[in-house]
Amino acid sequence: MSDYFSLYKTMLLIRRFEERLLAEFSTGKLVGTTHTYIGQEADAAGIFSVAGADDVIFSNHRCHGHFLAYGGDPYRLAAELMGRATGLVGGRGGSQHIQWRNFYSNGIQGGIVPVATGMALVEKAQKTGNIALVFIGDGTLGEGSLYESLNIAALWTLPLLIVLEDNHYAQTTPSEKGVAGSMTGRFAAFGIPVWERETADVLEVRLAATEAIQRVRSGAGPACLLLHTYRFSAHSKGDDPRSPEELTRIRQFDPLNVHAKRLPSAEIEQAETEVAPVVNDAFARADADPFPSLRDY
Amino acid sequence: MAVTVLDSLNHALDHAMDTDSRVYLLGEDILDPYGGAFKVTRGLSTKFPERVLTTPISEAGIVGVANGMALRGLRPVAEIMFGDFVTLSADQLVNHAAKFRWMYNDNVRLPLVVRTPMGGRRGYGPTHSQSLEKLFLGVPGLKVVAPNALGNPGDLLLAAIAEEDPVLFVEHKLLYTRPLLEPGQGELADYEIQEFSEPYTSYVLRIPNYAPCLTIATYGYNFELARAAALDLMMEHEAFCELVLFSQLSPFGLQPLAASLRRTGNLLTVEEGTLSLGWGAEVAARCVEAVEGLRVRRVAARDLPVANAKSLEDAILPSVQDIVNAALELVGR
Numbered sequence: 001m002s003d004y005f006s007l008y009k010t011m012l013l014i015r016r017f018e019e020r021l022l023a024e025f026s027t028g029k030l031v032g033t034t035h036t037y038i039g040q041e042a043d044a045a046g047i048f049s050v051a052g053a054d055d056v057i058f059s060n061h062r063c064h065g066h067f068l069a070y071g072g073d074p075y076r077l078a079a080e081l082m083g084r085a086t087g088l089v090g091g092r093g094g095s096q097h098i099q100w101r102n103f104y105s106n107g108i109q110g111g112i113v114p115v116a117t118g119m120a121l122v123e124k125a126q127k128t129g130n131i132a133l134v135f136i137g138d139g140t141l142g143e144g145s146l147y148e149s150l151n152i153a154a155l156w157t158l159p160l161l162i163v164l165e166d167n168h169y170a171q172t173t174p175s176e177k178g179v180a181g182s183m184t185g186r187f188a189a190f191g192i193p194v195w196e197r198e199t200a201d202v203l204e205v206r207l208a209a210t211e212a213i214q215r216v217r218s219g220a221g222p223a224c225l226l227l228h229t230y231r232f233s234a235h236s237k238g239d240d241p242r243s244p245e246e247l248t249r250i251r252q253f254d255p256l257n258v259h260a261k262r263l264p265s266a267e268i269e270q271a272e273t274e275v276a277p278v279v280n281d282a283f284a285r286a287d288a289d290p291f292p293s294l295r296d297y
Numbered sequence: 298m299a300v301t302v303l304d305s306l307n308h309a310l311d312h313a314m315d316t317d318s319r320v321y322l323l324g325e326d327i328l329d330p331y332g333g334a335f336k337v338t339r340g341l342s343t344k345f346p347e348r349v350l351t352t353p354i355s356e357a358g359i360v361g362v363a364n365g366m367a368l369r370g371l372r373p374v375a376e377i378m379f380g381d382f383v384t385l386s387a388d389q390l391v392n393h394a395a396k397f398r399w400m401y402n403d404n405v406r407l408p409l410v411v412r413t414p415m416g417g418r419r420g421y422g423p424t425h426s427q428s429l430e431k432l433f434l435g436v437p438g439l440k441v442v443a444p445n446a447l448g449n450p451g452d453l454l455l456a457a458i459a460e461e462d463p464v465l466f467v468e469h470k471l472l473y474t475r476p477l478l479e480p481g482q483g484e485l486a487d488y489e490i491q492e493f494s495e496p497y498t499s500y501v502l503r504i505p506n507y508a509p510c511l512t513i514a515t516y517g518y519n520f521e522l523a524r525a526a527a528l529d530l531m532m533e534h535e536a537f538c539e540l541v542l543f544s545q546l547s548p549f550g551l552q553p554l555a556a557s558l559r560r561t562g563n564l565l566t567v568e569e570g571t572l573s574l575g576w577g578a579e580v581a582a583r584c585v586e587a588v589e590g591l592r593v594r595r596v597a598a599r600d601l602p603v604a605n606a607k608s609l610e611d612a613i614l615p616s617v618q619d620i621v622n623a624a625l626e627l628v629g630r
Binding site (some may be wrong): 089098112145153 | 350352353355357358360361362363364365366367368369370371373388389392393396397400401402404405564581
């Protein structure tokens with residue numbers, strides 16, 4: 001199948017998985033909270049189509065899309081979200097705290113960045129040729145440990161790519177109330193080059209990611225991939241202050257629609273046909289799995 | 298020249314780096330010729346230049362980077378220059394280091410040591426004199442270990458470096474220049490000493506052939522004060538103490554302390570952290586739950602910041618006389 005098809009299918013898998021996830025909250029099969037990736041799919045699909053198989057990934061609270069694009073198992077993710085013993089981390093972590101192979105996530109804003117910096121140091125010290133990628137958002141720009149990490153990563157020429165997904169809102173707070181000055185200027189101050197794109201086109205993301213990753217892998221030090229994007233859903237579940245007009249406007253920038261124009265309609269249908277059973281199977285199997293217990297402690 | 302606590306720790310780091318290429322040191326101002334604010338890392342950057350990393354003043358960054366290193370197979374030892382600054386890395390210790398292994402269902406290990414000097418009595422004032430380890434006691438997934446001048450502090454540090462889980466290693470500043478104490482010799486000549494629970498050894502010290510009326514539990518530098526108080530109680534008041542010296546503060550087991558308390562029926566805890574909701578409070582609570590009829594007193598710092606002026610600092614931090622007074626009150630003399 002074509003490369004374009006595969007990018008589309010990755011984005012569609014994320015979209016359908018997240019839609020199903022939100023739907024399962026109303027059936028009572030999911031409790032707690034979650035942060036969906038709907039609207040931002042082009043970022044993960046584009047980046048992971050060019051990241052190295054052994055690169056180290058540190059993701060954040062909004063990690064499902066990153067994990068699925070990384071190649072993670074939708075069933076193990078669904079099981080984790082539903083609090084089952086078969087989940088990625090046995091039900092201990094839930095939506096924001098997952099780990100599989102070289103993929104890690106944590107729900108603390110900013111705190112993950114120095115950790116990813118240390119991971120990059122290991123890849124450099126061991127001369128593996130791998131890099132570390134850490135995903136942050138516009139909201140993370142308020143956290144001090146981000147800047148400590150940028151300073152250290154630049155001083156020590158570490159192979160770290162900071163992926164900044166600016167979806168314009170830190171939970172309910174718009175960037176203009178949370179981010180002073182320039183986003184790119186923050187990185188420039190540390191001598192860290194920025195690839196900046198305002199796009200919902202997965203091919204544009206992929207091209208920028210290719211260049212930024214190449215730069216980091218070359219040993220030239222950290223880089224930033226700054227992607228201005230839109231999330232279509234609430235931050236988590238019931239916290240969306242945006243007007244219907246704004247939501248309608250941003251829905252024009254749907255990465256699935258942008259990329260679908262490049263595919264024959266038969267492939268669009270095929271993608272739906274292939275993704276639907278994967279998502280159904282993930283949630284149905286997870287629903288039949290046992291809950292974990294504390295008996296081992 | 299006698300081996301000091303500082304020598305012991307420095308030699309341990311040297312040995313760890315020499316025998317395991319996964320061991321890295323990182324911290325502020327740790328490069329030679331300065332060798333760290335308290336000189337614990339002196340000589341190591343000369344010997345292992347690739348693996349001793351001097352950092353910006355970024356305590357969260359230091360511990361965060363060390364967390365990432367530990368998650369991916371190295372054995373970092375991070376130094377926080379003053380224990381007071383460990384609050385700046387609290388998020389990394391509590392929400393990252395201590396959680397990853399459990400939260401990721403034991404998929405990962407995090408062999409991290411964070412070393413830091415705590416304690417006062419050097420006139421450094423409110424933000425360079427505290428004993429803040431109490432803030433990190435009881436954090437699931439984080440061990441807190443404190444060396445003392447008995448046994449070998451370097452062995453404790455090597456045990457911490459060999460762990461698969463994070464350890465906060467709390468070194469009292471006044472210990473650094475102290476010569477190591479030898480069981481059966483010098484100040485310890487009169488004591489019979491039992492050791493418990495490797496690798497972070499606890500000790501029970503008693504005067505043979507005299508029935509003890511009181512158990513003093515303590516850790517770190519305050520063992521020096523507790524010994525001085527025990528001597529005074531013996532010489533001036535004919536009150537004999539058992540001393541129980543902890544090395545692992547959190548999590549902690551009740552033995553050998555509970556066995557000692559069943560002999561004496563009286564517990565006095567001594568610590569340099571502030572009194573309220575501190576180490577002694579938890580030790581006392583656990584012991585009262587386990588030992589029927591136990592009587593308890595705590596000696597600790599007043600619930601105030603540590604003042605700069607010596608007269609105030611001395612009044613705020615626990616003294617030998619405070620320990621003697623509390624002991625006499627406890628045993629009813």
